Amino acid sequence: MxxxxxxxxxxxxxxxxxxxxxxxxxxxxxxxxxxxxxxxxxxxxxxxxxxxxxxxxxxxxxxxxxxxxxxxxPAGPAAGPAEPVNAFGMRRIMFAVDGLDDVVARLRPLGAELLGELVEYGDSHRLAYVRGPEGLVVALAEKLG
The missing domain is CATH 3.10.180.10 (2,3-Dihydroxybiphenyl 1,2-Dioxygenase, domain 1)
Structure with a gap:
């Protein structure tokens, strides 16, 4: 199966x-x-x-x-410092979004901070990596055109 x-x-x-x-x-x-x-x-x-x-x-x-x-x-082990995005293991979840700037602005009051900058990836997407509560990393992709 x-x-x-x-x-x-x-x-x-x-x-x-x-x-x-x-x-x-x-x-x-x-x-x-x-x-x-x-x-x-x-x-x-x-x-x-x-x-x-x-x-x-x-x-x-x-x-x-x-x-x-x-x-x-049972109690779990204490979490360590936020890992960089190139550390081994699952590091991020990516979501397709509309209105990337608005999404990032909506997330800031909820504890989100940009890891780097908003970038245009070729002529296909605008991308952002955002660190949210508890160090969770979310990638956001807005399709261009």
Whole structure:
């Protein structure tokens, strides 16, 4: 059997409300919230005593989802300083947007800061890398023309 689609990307956070506000400010829609735990979850993730709040946000087209998780137990390791975008591992999520300048302006009050500058990539896109709450990096791409 082949893969049907990518369902979601999971991101563990400390301040779930701030991260949900950031992504809904970007334009994603809150699909749902839940608290999970119990023996099935413990077995699935190979941890004992899991208690986790989660929120799922989705792109307006309904195809892309982020599962944002706040673990209450067991306690996770402390996060280190924000990694640069060239460090190994998952470093960013990219979204196609309309009105890049307006999107960046909307995100600033929610804790976003530009990593570099807004740039034009050839004649196809304007791009920006934004660091949001908890060091999350989001790339934004606006198609030109």
């Amino acid at each position: 082949a893969i049907q689609r990518m369902d979601n990307v999971g991101i563990v956070v400390d301040d779930l409300a701030a991260v949900v506000a950031f992504f809904t400010g970007l334009g994603l829609e809150l699909e749902g919230e839940a608290e999970v735990g119990g023996p099935e979850v413990d077995s699935l993730v190979a941890l004992d005593g899991v208690r986790c709040d989660l929120a799922v946000v989705r792109t307006p087209d309904g195809h892309g989802r982020l599962e944002l998780m706040k673990f209450h137990s």
